[in-house]
Amino acid sequence: MTAPLFDLPEDAAELGTAERGAVRAEAAPAPSRASEPGADREVTFLHTADWQLGMGRHFLGGQAQHTYDAARADAVVAIGALARTVGAEFVVVCGDVFDDPKVSSRIVRRTLDALGDYSVPVYLLPGNHDPLDSTSIYRSETFVRACPDNVHVLDRAGVVRVRDGVSLVAAPWTSKRPESDLVADQLGRLAPADDLRIVVGHGGVDQFSPAGDPAIVSTSGLQTAVDTGLVDYVALGDRHSVTSLGDSGRIWYSGAPEVTDFDHVEADSGQVLAVTLRRGRESAVAVAPHRVGKWRFTTIISDVNGSADLATLRARLQALPDKSRTVVKLALVGTLGVAEAAAFDDLFAEFGERLAALWIWERHHDLTVVADPADVAELGLTGYAAATAEELVGLAGSDDAAQAAAAHSALSLLFRLAGATGSGASRSGVSA
Template sequence: MTVPLFELPDPEQTDAELPVPRPRVIGRAESRREHAAPGSETAHEVTFVHTADWQLGMTRHYLGPEAAHAYTAARHEAIERIGALAAEVDAEFVVVAGDVFEDQRVSSRIIRRTLDALATFGVPVYLLPGNHDPYDAAGVYRSRTFVQACPDNVTVLSGDGVHQVRDGVELVAAPWAHKHPGADLVGRQVARLSSGDGIRILVGHGGVDEMTPGNGTSLIGLGSLETAVESGIVDYVALGDRHSVTSVGSTGRIWYPGAHEVTNFDHIEESPGHALAVTLRRSGAAREIEVAPHRVGQWSFRTISTDLGGLADIEALRARLDDIDDKSRTVLQLGLVGSISVADSAVLDDLLDECADRFAAVTRWGRADDLVVLADDADLGELAVGGYVRDAAEELFARSRSDDPDSAGSARDALALLRRLAGNAR
């Protein structure tokens, strides 16, 4: 395996734990180094894939066992699609800008399967430790499993500073050594750089001060980044931490690629599930850039808010949900407001039960969910039951109008259930 960049032996590690150096695999793009026409300045060009925030080992509490298994598999398959993308665009390397793993507790199975997938890429892969997987003594990257299983083409950017990928192309790494750095790690690297004539890619992780609430000491200062980009000290800033594809600032050279597979609902993550294919060209002061997002994720987490006032609104919601494609890989979060009758509530419950079977998961959006069920005389009149059941229904109906909201709510829920059972019995 390859020794992580800039890493010095840890005095607390035993000899058995120390990585064994092996030759680095540079990949198939050796011919694309630099060229110069007679009488002109040296020109440099590089194409690479920028991705981040895989957070492998992540789970979602609202997914049942079957859906959780499928979601985990999809997150692994998205890594394989990133490798395919690298081949498609003829990338020289892939850089993962932080949070490859969810935390240091990920299983050895996840570590080994991830490294097996990266071994098939055919080009170098650079992993930057982020806030979820910092390069500390208890971290994933120093674990025996990772050290033993790491393939030759994978390099951990474990120490900060400049690394020469090849002639004319440099990575500048700003890794997290622990979870609370207390400083702008990216800005610290910018301050150390001087101008050069090659292509320089700054790799960092964290929130940018102009986009992130608060004034945390580890926020990345956008001003210094834009100055470095505009002055030509840096040609591209590959960031991680934000889970939506985002171009930062006005230069068009500072990007978050977003998570490779969706991790949150679409009112929070606007455009997850992508990786960026980046091409940089530089000849003296002349510079060009191409950034193209490519879809690598397959799942979607949809938030739907709607006002329900009766059966017509419920049927409109049904039609809206029917129109959603790829239901088995879609998680629904419903925010339902308004008021409906007990009879309509029974219809809605049937719809939600149906959706639970068709979609990966269905959950209610607590902060935006305020649907009131009101019992009226028609609900009791249409309930086709008799005897003791009828007596119970009349008692529930009376309780549904109680001043005690908990008692009234429980009674309405019971009436709705009775309505459904009575309907199924006919």
Template structure:
């Protein structure tokens, strides 16, 4: 039985433009390169005959020279051949990385085990037949797998498993439906038609484009990205793996996800309805992030309200988190609702009539039931700033 690895969507060189700290952006980019060594360890453990990369090895068709060198050096350390097709991010159009002299020289020098499949034609190996469906432009209105339907199957060796290698979305499921978010835009083309007639000729379909692990057919899988690059939308979402595939001709494949991720991406919700809940929230974060939050990214979905003093403590906690985490992304809002004692401390200040007067005017306007929400939020922020300046 043939054993190989299936991966995709490495997107080396991904800019992480929403991460403001340049040092953190650099770490996120470096971790994606380091994932290649973890894949290499999986290849050795599984005694893989080869590694298939189903598109988007690079994030751009024109990656930097340093990224090209780093990738070739890492791939050259792998103990097996690496077969790659271009995806929509690193498509194979003229002028793209695959045609550049620098890449070709680095590949020859550092990664002679790397083979880029730019032609839509069967690759007959000793152990298998690979049917590559490279993307030769970013978006293709034609099905990249269409050429496979014209194959004379009888002319191919009958004793070797047939593996389709493709990048795109299948009908009813794909990146444009489920995989896009505010940080990652989706492609609306590159549709793959994996009908029963085609699937009946194949033993395994290695797919890329969807960044989460997903089985779409008894013989078809998206491997997901080996290093996560987005916040999970639901508990069932899984990425940060490479697939170990065991297959032989005419037999359903055996597929096992192997972990490769170094970083952890979390989505958590917090609803705060009182200052006394802050300690519990902090303990929850400690359990989630542990003692080394520098390897974590957090999407925090906020709601509820706190007193002015409680919100000050909450902001200080989030400021610490933002410094410690690789990224803190906030969604929603925890409102500021001054409690009666805070309002009295601001509005009843004989020694500070200016502050008292401003506080009373803000309170009066906040009491208007017809106040629009944006104005209410602005007034609450003004009260919080007044509370800070007064040192109450």
């Protein structure tokens, strides 16, 4: 096993083509490096994936969706700035640069403008969202015409020489349903070499995905390749959470550079990996995550049984930073009285306006409202209003679910209106 350069922080023929937008080995910079067999070699690069530009989120509406789109575009720019900061020689994007082959020409052009501003070469690998098939975005007139000279599409499988002593091993998707493990196919064609070699692949691995899909990547095959020195690093895309495979420190998913799902599904997204490799008298690897994402998708699962729990929920929502770029999904389980339910409605309405989005996770949400005659009595209603409230309490206990729900809604409205006069909010124990 090789020793790391530093501790991780917490938080085959050469490929070339004359077509604009394809990999051109001669276009990559070639800084002076030792080239004799066995000489020391070192390289630093950025590993990223799953930009999925053009992605929409169903729970974001109006201005929030526009803000989210802008943040995803900003992340692309931030990656270029990070490359300069860490001294990266190039950037590899391991699949799913675009969410769909039909993304707008505006997104394509703006993305390529941003990549053209990078001070280093960028290598784009077609993945399952943007495969190199007959409808490929990489073959579109818009992409080909707008592609800057420093952007190279890994459009053929095999070895790509980046510069003297450093090569990529590309495994692009040419369809949405490959019939084999594309990474293993390329590893099987490699012979030992003195170059620092970086696999650029995409797809699920058998460690996490069910068997039966022929495209699933073999984790043991990757481990063998790095353990034997056949390759020095495996850069993967498809999994949106930063993930290290095995114990070598050389097989990684970079995760997505901006969050795409809630934190019970996706962990440590919003980052890019800066990788430094060394081979020669001393072999080593260092992988450093750097945050570029700005958004947060948070899931709150909680028992709520009364005003004290509502106060805790309010404090938790209040403590969330950068609310305009935070989405919260609630799954609450418990029982509330009518006054407390009205207080919850007020809380939900308030934070629905303060957060980018707030919504109920219906599949796991089970909040029961119980109508207690004592709650109604505390309102001090008289005459027709009192009689109506008592009738609603009775209907709220109906076996007819629709009728009970309508009665609860009416009672909640009644308590919210009463709260506006100074009574309901104080009884709930949840101040605004």
